[in-house]
Amino acid sequence: MMNFLFIMPEIIITTSMSVILLIDLFLKKKNKIISYYLIQFTLLFLIFFLIRNFEQITSLNHQDFSTDIFSIVFKTILLSGLIIIFYYSYNFLRYFKVYKTEYFLICLFGLLGMMIITSAQDLLILYLGIELLSLSLYSIIAYNKDSAFSSEAAIKYYVLGAIASGFLLFGISLIYGLTGTISLNEVFQFIYDSGSRDAVQNVGYIFALTFIIVSLGFKFGAAPFHMWIPDVYHGSLLPTTLLLSSLPKIAVFIIFIKLLLQAFIGLFHFWADMILILALISIVIGNIIAIVQTNFKRMLAYSTIANIGFILIGISLGTQESFTAATFYTLSYVIMSMAIFGILTFITINGKAVEEISDLSGLNENHPWQAFLILLTMLSLAGIPPLIGFHAKLFLIQVLVNSSYFIIALFAVIMTVIGAYYYLRVIKVIYFDKVSTKINLIISSLIVSINTLLLLYLGLFPYNLVNLSKFLMSGFFST
Amino acid sequence: MLIEYLPILIFLVFALIFASLMISVGFAAGPSNPDSEKNSPYECGFDPFEDSRMKFDVRYYLVAILFIIFDLEIAFLFPWAVVIHEIGLTGLLAMAIFLLILTVGFIYEWKKGALEWD
Numbered sequence: 001m002m003n004f005l006f007i008m009p010e011i012i013i014t015t016s017m018s019v020i021l022l023i024d025l026f027l028k029k030k031n032k033i034i035s036y037y038l039i040q041f042t043l044l045f046l047i048f049f050l051i052r053n054f055e056q057i058t059s060l061n062h063q064d065f066s067t068d069i070f071s072i073v074f075k076t077i078l079l080s081g082l083i084i085i086f087y088y089s090y091n092f093l094r095y096f097k098v099y100k101t102e103y104f105l106i107c108l109f110g111l112l113g114m115m116i117i118t119s120a121q122d123l124l125i126l127y128l129g130i131e132l133l134s135l136s137l138y139s140i141i142a143y144n145k146d147s148a149f150s151s152e153a154a155i156k157y158y159v160l161g162a163i164a165s166g167f168l169l170f171g172i173s174l175i176y177g178l179t180g181t182i183s184l185n186e187v188f189q190f191i192y193d194s195g196s197r198d199a200v201q202n203v204g205y206i207f208a209l210t211f212i213i214v215s216l217g218f219k220f221g222a223a224p225f226h227m228w229i230p231d232v233y234h235g236s237l238l239p240t241t242l243l244l245s246s247l248p249k250i251a252v253f254i255i256f257i258k259l260l261l262q263a264f265i266g267l268f269h270f271w272a273d274m275i276l277i278l279a280l281i282s283i284v285i286g287n288i289i290a291i292v293q294t295n296f297k298r299m300l301a302y303s304t305i306a307n308i309g310f311i312l313i314g315i316s317l318g319t320q321e322s323f324t325a326a327t328f329y330t331l332s333y334v335i336m337s338m339a340i341f342g343i344l345t346f347i348t349i350n351g352k353a354v355e356e357i358s359d360l361s362g363l364n365e366n367h368p369w370q371a372f373l374i375l376l377t378m379l380s381l382a383g384i385p386p387l388i389g390f391h392a393k394l395f396l397i398q399v400l401v402n403s404s405y406f407i408i409a410l411f412a413v414i415m416t417v418i419g420a421y422y423y424l425r426v427i428k429v430i431y432f433d434k435v436s437t438k439i440n441l442i443i444s445s446l447i448v449s450i451n452t453l454l455l456l457y458l459g460l461f462p463y464n465l466v467n468l469s470k471f472l473m474s475g476f477f478s479t
Numbered sequence: 480m481l482i483e484y485l486p487i488l489i490f491l492v493f494a495l496i497f498a499s500l501m502i503s504v505g506f507a508a509g510p511s512n513p514d515s516e517k518n519s520p521y522e523c524g525f526d527p528f529e530d531s532r533m534k535f536d537v538r539y540y541l542v543a544i545l546f547i548i549f550d551l552e553i554a555f556l557f558p559w560a561v562v563i564h565e566i567g568l569t570g571l572l573a574m575a576i577f578l579l580i581l582t583v584g585f586i587y588e589w590k591k592g593a594l595e596w597d
Contacts, residue, residue, distance in 0.1 A: 014580070017577075017581065018583040021583060021587055022587070025586070025587060025590040025591070026590075
């Protein structure tokens with residue numbers, strides 16, 4: 001019998017999903033909390049499994065499915081993020097009486113897709129992971145059947161996502177036609193060996209890269225492929241927005257690293273400019289359109305687009321430093337995003353979920369701790385020291401200056417200042433406006449507070465996260 | 480090597496020309512005198528009784544989706560059955576795991592009432 005240890009985490013997830021699905025069928029409605037505890041237990045068990053069998057797993061070498069330290073660390077990050085997200089989502093869904101275990105099970109499918117993405121060494125296995133993640137997200141976004149707006153957002157994302165996946169497959173097939181292989185390492189070897197190419201082959205590579213980058217740009221949420229993000233963030237329930245804005249961003253970032261850094265590094269001068277253009281347009285569109293938003297979720301959606309632009313700048317420079325900066329930015333962005341959406345998940349306005357920014361006016365009078373937490377997350381997103389957002393932006397701009405991209409660095413700083421407006425406006429509304437709605441908390445959650453104070457802690461001691469990013473990227477730059 | 484696809488290109492071009500010719504000549508040379516009576520729907524000379532769109536029972540859609548899933552399962556079973564003597568015990572276990580996952584889905588849809596027609 002073959003040794004299945006390399007794929008054991010995925011097997012554990014699939015088995016536990018099937019078992020929990022069957023158990024949940026036979027539970028009475030008031031006992032459904034058991035399946036929630038089972039799911040959380042499975043995720044915790046997986047983290048312990050990964051950490052305990054850590055040396056054994058990293059010493060395995062499978063051709064298409066890598067289980068090196070990079071994938072183990074990211075799998076642990078995804079799992080721990082998902083535990084926290086499930087905790088936030090469960091309280092929200094239970095409070096509004098729309099809780100079904102299938103919601104978490106579909107999220108687990110998405111997690112399976114993300115774990116496949118982190119370990120993929122083969123273009124088709126990468127595609128499999130992307131599709132599994134996307135299909136789960138389509139279903140999760142459409143979870144709120146009662147709202148026509150929600151179904152519209154789901155259909156938008158579904159159609160555009162299917163087209164993007166089609167583009168990705170077309171790009172992958174072109175790469176196969178050009179190199180004769182779909183394994184990432186072999187593609188890299190082929191491009192390296194083929195040395196100087198004639199114009200026809202170059203056009204082929206540019207074609208393939210364009211399709212792949214367009215597709216990934218869509219999934220990441222980079223402008224000009226960003227049109228689905230505001231609608232989907234606005235239309236879906238808050239737990240769904242929480243999930244959408246955090247973990248898939250890590251997954252698509254890993255796809256970018258695997259494709260652009262592992263396979264296509266030889267074609268750097270082709271894709272560097274493409275991604276730089278995506279990045280610059282994203283920063284402009286994200287920061288400027290967010291100024292006129294009155295809906296909190298839409299504003300955060302546009303701020304997502306702007307932050308994605310920053311991450312793409314880091315990717316487009318192509319040096320080890322810039323990729324480290326991009327990884328650090330992604331990880332800190334995910335923590336910030338989980339914090340703000342987590343805080344919003346626990347606040348109810350007149351018995352409903354948070355929608356408009358003005359709903360939260362005067363939050364400081366009745367719930368000062370919540371107001372302080374939102375203050376921390378908004379300042380962190382704006383890039384104010386001593387919070388982690390500042391270090392993330394600083395690292396990126398430092399990398400830009402070190403590579404002599406002075407104009408782009410100046411542009412990024414100006415856009416950050418413009419972007420600070422809408423974050424500070426939220427703080428103004430919370431602290432200085434009169435209370436106009438009835439604001440309650442579902443529960444006063446300790447985990448949310450820890451999540452947000454983590455922003456302050458990491459802002460004071462960022463070097464653990466920076467060293468983690470350096471360590472993760474060092475595997476790709478073997479010098 | 481690409482030259483061997485030339486007949487297909489000629490065929491495509493001819494098909495395009497022929498089809499567009501037929502449609503455009505019919506459009507240009509035919510008479511066009513639209514009339515309100517000519518454009519209305521025909522129901523044996525009477526006025527239309529009701530809107531001709533029919534209601535669509537969404538359970539048909541559910542049945543179609545379930546059919547696709549299990550039909551693809553069968554489609555995977557056929558080639559497996561042809562080569563079972565070559566792939567031996569490993570092949571049997573692999574297919575057993577595949578069928579097990581689909582059976583979990585089957586139990587789920589049965590208990591949820593997707594198979595009821597009421």
